Structure formats: C-alpha cells, structure tokens
Amino acid sequence: MGSEAVRVVVRCRPMNDREKALSCKMVLSMDVHHCQCFIEKPGATDEPPKQFTFDGTYFIDQTTEQMYNEIAYPLVEGVTEGYNGTIFAYGQTGSGKSFTMQGVSEPATQKGVIPRAFEHIFESIQVENTKFLVRASYLEIYNEEIRDLLGSDTKQRMEVRL
Numbered sequence: 794m795g796s797e798a799v800r801v802v803v804r805c806r807p808m809n810d811r812e813k814a815l816s817c818k819m820v821l822s823m824d825v826h827h828c829q830c831f832i833e834k835p836g837a838t839d840e841p842p843k844q845f846t847f848d849g850t851y852f853i854d855q856t857t858e859q860m861y862n863e864i865a866y867p868l869v870e871g872v873t874e875g876y877n878g879t880i881f882a883y884g885q886t887g888s889g890k891s892f893t894m895q896g897v898s899e900p901a902t903q904k905g906v907i908p909r910a911f912e913h914i915f916e917s918i919q920v921e922n923t924k925f926l927v928r929a930s931y932l933e934i935y936n937e938e939i940r941d942l943l944g945s946d947t948k949q950r951m952e953v954r955l
C-alpha cells in the first residue's frame with residue numbers, strides 16, 4: 794500500500810442472482826498482487842482488456858475483514874493517535890457500498906467497516922483513568938437533500954447554511 798494521503802481501492806462483488814439468471818458474463822478480472830484490474834469489452838475478443846491500477850484491489854472471494862485489516866485498520870489507528878481519517882465508499886447503485894461499509898453479521902468475516910471501526914475505537918480507548926469523548930453523526934445526502942439519520946424524524950430535510 795502506497796504512502797499517499799489519498800488512496801483508492803476497488804472491490805468487485807460477485808454476480809447477483811439476477812445477473813446469473815441472465816447468464817451475464819464477468820468482464821472484470823484482477824491481479825490482486827499487482828493491484829491491477831482488467832476490463833474486457835464483451836464480444837471484442839481481439840481487443841486487449843483495458844487495464845487500471847489502484848492502491849488496492851479486492852476480488853469476489855476477498856472479505857471485508859481482509860479489507861479492514863489492510864486499509865481501514867491503519868487509518869483508524871491513526872485516528873486514535875490524533876490524526877484525521879476518512880473512509881469513503883463510492884459506486885453505482887447495487888455495487889456493494891453498504892455491504893462493505895455496514896456489512897452482514899454472518900459470516901463474521903463480512904462484518905462491515907463501520908462496526909469494525911467502532912469496535913477498534915472503543916477497544917483503543919479502554920484506558921484506565923482517562924476519559925474520551927466519542928461523537929458520531931449519520932447523515933444522508935441524496936438528491937441534494939440532507940437528512941439526519943440519527944434524528945427523531947429521519948424524513949425531515951435539514952437546512953443547508955453557508
């Protein structure tokens with residue numbers, strides 16, 4: 794993993810039932826050791842696949858546990874030492890953002906980045922005779938509307954003040 798302040802990793806999810814039922818073809822492959830991702834153009838067997846390099850690549854058989862240990866763990870560890878850190882999931886609808894960030898409880902290896910980060914932070918601050926303040930907010934920004942998902946009325950649009 795590089796030492797840049799911003800790192801971009803990509804995760805490929807397995808095909809869902811709908812895609813399998815439609816006999817969709819996987820056009821993406823990865824060389825996870827070299828952090829490379831290859832995309833074939835369907836039907837164009839004579840064209841070489843397009844190649845992209847990331848700071849990390851995670852294919853269908855890799856778990857959120859592995860992603861957390863390699864990507865998020867050092868960042869959260871930095872937060873406990875006073876540095877700022879952001880983990881941002883980006884992708885089209887159904888690509889697996891919630892699966893990665895929130896995750897599922899079974900299997901435990903696919904528990905999400907957010908619950909793992911909470912456990913990590915609360916374990917780190919179990920220090921005798923020291924008090925810590927942990928603050929959390931949970932906002933949704935959708936269609937340029939902002940909602941507080943921890944508020945009493947999660948449907949209420951929040952005002953944007955400049």
Ligand SMILES: Nc1ncnc2c1ncn2[C@@H]1O[C@H](COP(=O)(O)OP(=O)(O)OP(=O)(O)O)[C@@H](O)[C@H]1O
Pocket residue numbers: 805806807809853884885886887888889890891892893
């Ligand atoms: N790595 C994965 N392994 C197995 N299933 C996955 C994986 N990633 C996503 N899925 C499954 O794919 C479906 C879509 O994923 P998810 O809901 O996380 O997408 P999303 O990007 O959050 O979508 P949206 O933007 O619409 O909220 C879910 O059923 C999820 O369980």
